[in-house]
Structures are given as structure tokens and as C-alpha cells.
Amino acid sequence: MAAVTSPHAGGSPRTSGLLYEELAQDLSALIAKGTLKAGDRMPSVRQLSQQRDVSVSTVLQAYLLLESRGMVETRPQSGHYVRGSRAPAPLEPRTPRSSSQATRVSVSDLIARVYRAARDPSIVPLGAAQISPALLPTENINRRLAAVARTAGGVGVAYDPPPGCTALRRQIARRAAEWGVASSPDEWVTTVGAMEGLHLCLRAVANAGDTIAVESPSYYGILQLVESLGMRALEIPANPGTGIDLTLLELALRQHKVKACVVVTNFSNPLGALMPDDAKRELYRILVQRDVPLIEDDIYGDLCFGEVRPRTVKAFDRAGIVMLVSSFSKTIAPGYRVGFVAPGRYRERVERLKFGHTIATPTLPQLAIADLLDNGGYDRHLRRLRRALASQVARVSEAIATHFPQGTRVSRPEGAFFLWLEMPPGKSALELHARALDQGISIAPGPIFSAKARFSNCLRISCGFPWSDVIERSITTLGRIATEM
Numbered sequence: 282m283a284a285v286t287s288p289h290a291g292g293s294p295r296t297s298g299l300l301y302e303e304l305a306q307d308l309s310a311l312i313a314k315g316t317l318k319a320g321d322r323m324p325s326v327r328q329l330s331q332q333r334d335v336s337v338s339t340v341l342q343a344y345l346l347l348e349s350r351g352m353v354e355t356r357p358q359s360g361h362y363v364r365g366s367r368a369p370a371p372l373e374p375r376t377p378r379s380s381s382q383a384t385r386v387s388v389s390d391l392i393a394r395v396y397r398a399a400r401d402p403s404i405v406p407l408g409a410a411q412i413s414p415a416l417l418p419t420e421n422i423n424r425r426l427a428a429v430a431r432t433a434g435g436v437g438v439a440y441d442p443p444p445g446c447t448a449l450r451r452q453i454a455r456r457a458a459e460w461g462v463a464s465s466p467d468e469w470v471t472t473v474g475a476m477e478g479l480h481l482c483l484r485a486v487a488n489a490g491d492t493i494a495v496e497s498p499s500y501y502g503i504l505q506l507v508e509s510l511g512m513r514a515l516e517i518p519a520n521p522g523t524g525i526d527l528t529l530l531e532l533a534l535r536q537h538k539v540k541a542c543v544v545v546t547n548f549s550n551p552l553g554a555l556m557p558d559d560a561k562r563e564l565y566r567i568l569v570q571r572d573v574p575l576i577e578d579d580i581y582g583d584l585c586f587g588e589v590r591p592r593t594v595k596a597f598d599r600a601g602i603v604m605l606v607s608s609f610s611k612t613i614a615p616g617y618r619v620g621f622v623a624p625g626r627y628r629e630r631v632e633r634l635k636f637g638h639t640i641a642t643p644t645l646p647q648l649a650i651a652d653l654l655d656n657g658g659y660d661r662h663l664r665r666l667r668r669a670l671a672s673q674v675a676r677v678s679e680a681i682a683t684h685f686p687q688g689t690r691v692s693r694p695e696g697a698f699f700l701w702l703e704m705p706p707g708k709s710a711l712e713l714h715a716r717a718l719d720q721g722i723s724i725a726p727g728p729i730f731s732a733k734a735r736f737s738n739c740l741r742i743s744c745g746f747p748w749s750d751v752i753e754r755s756i757t758t759l760g761r762i763a764t765e766m
């Protein structure tokens with residue numbers, strides 16, 4: 282068995298956010314050098330923990346990371362093994378070089394066409410940003426909702442006007458400390474999903490005709506919102522590794538009167554980009570200097586594959602310009618439609634807009650989620666969910682490397698459940714989308730993620746459903762069609 286030596290032997294076991302990455306790097310080097318070959322059993326968790334003088338959870342985290350990179354597989358009751366011959370890892374997709382001009386958005390028709398298909402349960406759902414109910418705490422939350430409905434009496438059927446359910450806001454404020462945000466329950470407003478949060482924040486700081494800086498590619502829901510509010514989107518290139526290009530953002534802010542900036546800072550949709558802390562600090566510096574509010578969408582932050590839950594830009598906000606938006610749609614129950622916002626200095630405006638928009642967030646789902654967060658094993662559930670998503674992303678990524686045409690680039694996310702593909706020039710994602718639907722498979726074509734319908738040869742594949750023969754066959758089919766096109 283190969284020994285994995287540590288530069289820091291001795292002392293008691295440690296658990297630091299970086300140790301597992303270091304360990305994963307050392308283990309990958311052993312695989313790359315051929316010291317550990319396909320099919321070899323990796324050192325046991327206990328052995329490595331003693332050898333490296335790190336905790337068992339650090340070793341498990343390192344293995345999880347290697348699994349998410351497709352280098353190692355876990356065999357139940359047996360241990361970790363080097364994965365068999367794999368197609369070489371594809372390169373990462375490229376970033377557009379320049380920002381666009383501010384544009385009126387008109388993506389809704391295209392999105393409606395794409396999503397009509399996604400509603401059909403017979404279609405293999407590689408296009409939707411949805412996690413299988415089997416991976417969510419479905420029974421747990423439904424049981425709690427029933428219990429709350431039995432006991433809540435009149436409270437359960439009454440309006441719960443802004444800022445919303447106190448018990449839930451207390452739980453959110455407690456969890457927000459993990460994202461670097463020290464807040465009181467009073468700083469939060471509950472919303473109907475993250476989508477309402479984004480809507481209220483945009484309206485709180487901008488009007489029709491105003492320019493909003495967004496990442497490119499960007500979550501199509503944000504583009505639709507900008508379109509419906511009559512605002513203009515200024516697309517700033519983002520890359521799959523570290524997200525929005527801050528140099529180009531700063532340049533754009535000098536050239537345009539931007540009223541707000543919307544960024545998904547942790548595991549963005551569709552790129553899966555994670556802004557490092559330094560970049561988050563810099564983004565804040567750039568915006569606060571010009572007094573431009575940031576609408577920070579952190580809906581995927583809890584879905585990190587690593588041990589350390591990434592922080593938010595809100596963690597660095599002293600001036601109150603960051604409006605942090607999120608929801609439980611990707612971790613508990615999208616159908617419950619419970620989201621939340623910390624609007625910073627715009628809180629009163631957001632509360633007023635919320636009242637005028639939907640009056641209140643439904644009461645019972647808020648109470649049920651508050652109960653689950655308080656004593657429902659949410660952290661245990663998150664650990665299982667992260668592990669499942671990391672493994673699904675690794676399997677789909679490997680299948681793409683095997684079946685898609687040579688030259689296809691694929692992102693390497695370290696959280697959430699999206700893969701962003703850039704096919705060779707000339708291949709059309711819209712054609713692939715149409716032909717895949719004929720075969721009963723949905724994908725999300727690149728142009729829906731841009732106000733200017735850029736990314737014609739790109740697509741997003743979701744890995745929110747457990748790996749299965751059906752998914753494997755679907756990726757094989759997509760790869761065949763993409764090769765033929």
C-alpha cells in the first residue's frame with residue numbers, strides 16, 4: 282500500500298478546511314504517477330487518518346472530493362478504489378471575452394418552449410434545475426407539515442404578514458452565521474421562493490429602463506425577471522471556475538450607469554462557479570465604492586461538496602448594500618415555495634413591496650420548515666445530499682467525457698448539480714435540444730442563459746437525479762446526436 286506522507290506529522294488530529302484538499306492532492310498525485318493504479322484499493326480511512334495525523338472526517342472529505350472528480354469510487358462495505366480506465370478529463374469551457382451592451386431581454390418564449398417539455402414526467406429530466414424528491418427529506422417535511430397543520434389552529438390559516446414567520450427567521454439567522462453573516466431574526470424577510478426575493482430586491486433598487494449587471498451566462502429566471510420589469514441586462518462574462526470577471530465588471534461600471542448587480546456567488550447556475558473569498562471581498566469593494574447594490578443569490582451555497590460551507594459577500598458587507606437572497610427549494614422542498622432575504626439597508630422597502638406583491642408567505646410551510654431546521658436532522662440530511670450530488674456529478678461528467686464529440690469542454694463544479702458543456706464550434710445546442718426531446722430527453726440549451734442568445738454551442742446538464750441505466754443511456758444518446766450534428 283502506498284504511504285501518503287504528510288509535511289505536518291505529530292500532534293493531535295486536526296480538522297481544517299484545507300487539510301482535506303491537501304490530502305486529496307497528494308492522493309491524486311499517487312494516482313497520476315501510477316503508484317496507485319485503476320482497481321487498486323486506496324489506503325483505509327483509519328490508516329490515512331493515523332498516517333497523516335488528521336481526523337477521520339478530513340480523510341472522508343478528501344475521498345469525497347476525489348469521488349466528485351471521478352478518480353475514486355466507493356464500494357459499500359469494502360472501501361475506496363481507484364476508478365477504472367476513464368476518458369481523459371475534458372478541458373473547462375471558455376469565457377466570452379467582452380461584456381455586451383445593455384439589452385432589453387426577450388428570452389421568455391424560448392424558455393417557455395424548453396420548459397413545456399420539462400413538465401412531462403416521461404421525459405428524462407436532464408434539463409431541469411431540480412433535485413429528485415428521493416434525495417430530499419420528503420417524508421420528514423411532509424410529516425412535519427401534517428403535524429403543524431393539526432396543532433396550529435387559527436394561526437395556520439391566518440396571514441403571516443412581512444417580515445414573516447418569527448420561528449423560521451430565527452432559524453435562518455442561526456444558520457446564516459455559517460455563511461459569515463452575523464444577523465438578528467429582524468434582518469430577514471421570508472418570501473415565496475428565492476424568485477420572489479429576487480423580484481422584490483430588483484424593484485427595491487431599480488425601475489423600468491434601468492440597467493442591471495448580470496453574469497453571463499446567467500440563470501434564465503433572473504433574465505426573465507429583468508425582462509418582465511422592463512429593465513435592461515448588461516451581461517458581464519463569467520468563467521466556470523471563479524465566476525464573474527471583476528475586471529470587466531469594473532470597466533462596465535465605469536462606462537454604464539448600473540442600478541444593481543445580480544450575482545450567484547456560490548455554485549452559480551448554469552456554470553457551477555464558486556467565487557473565492559478574495560473575489561467576494563473585491564466584488565464588495567468595487568460595488569460599495571460606487572454605491573451599487575448587490576443582489577446576491579446564494580440558493581446553492583449549502584450544496585458544497587467540500588467540508589467548508591462557502592461564505593457570502595454579505596459576510597463582508599458593512600454598508601448594507603448587499604441584499605442576500607436564498608430559499609429551501611434546493612435543499613428541502615421546492616413546492617413549499619419558502620425563500621428568504623436579508624435586504625440590508627433596503628429592508629423597509631422590501632417589506633413594503635412584499636406586502637403589495639403577495640401580502641404574505643404561506644404560513645404552514647414556513648412553520649414546518651422552521652420545525653425541521655430546529656430538530657429535524659437538517660445537517661445530517663445535507664451531508665447525505667452533498668455526497669449524493671458529488672457522486673452524480675462525477676458519474677455524469679465521466680459519461681460525457683466518454684460519449685460527447687472530441688473537443689467538448691465540461692465544467693468541474695465543486696458544489697450543486699449542474700454541468701456546463703461547450704461543444705465544438707458549429708454544433709447547435711438548440712438542434713440538440715430538439716432532437717433530444719424526440720428521444721424523450723430534456724437538456725437546457727445555452728441560449729436561454731443569455732439576453733443576447735449567446736452560447737449557441739453550449740448546454741447545461743442537470744445531475745439532480747440518482748445515476749441509473751436510463752441516465753447513462755440518455756447521455757450516450759445525447760453524445761451520439763451531438764457527434765452526428
Ligand SMILES: Cc1ncc(COP(=O)(O)O)c(C=O)c1O
Binds near residue numbers: 410477608
Ligand atoms: C440561481 C437561482 N436562483 C433562484 C432560483 C429560483 O428559486 P425558487 O424556486 O426558490 O424560487 C433558481 C431555481 O432554479 C436558481 O437556480
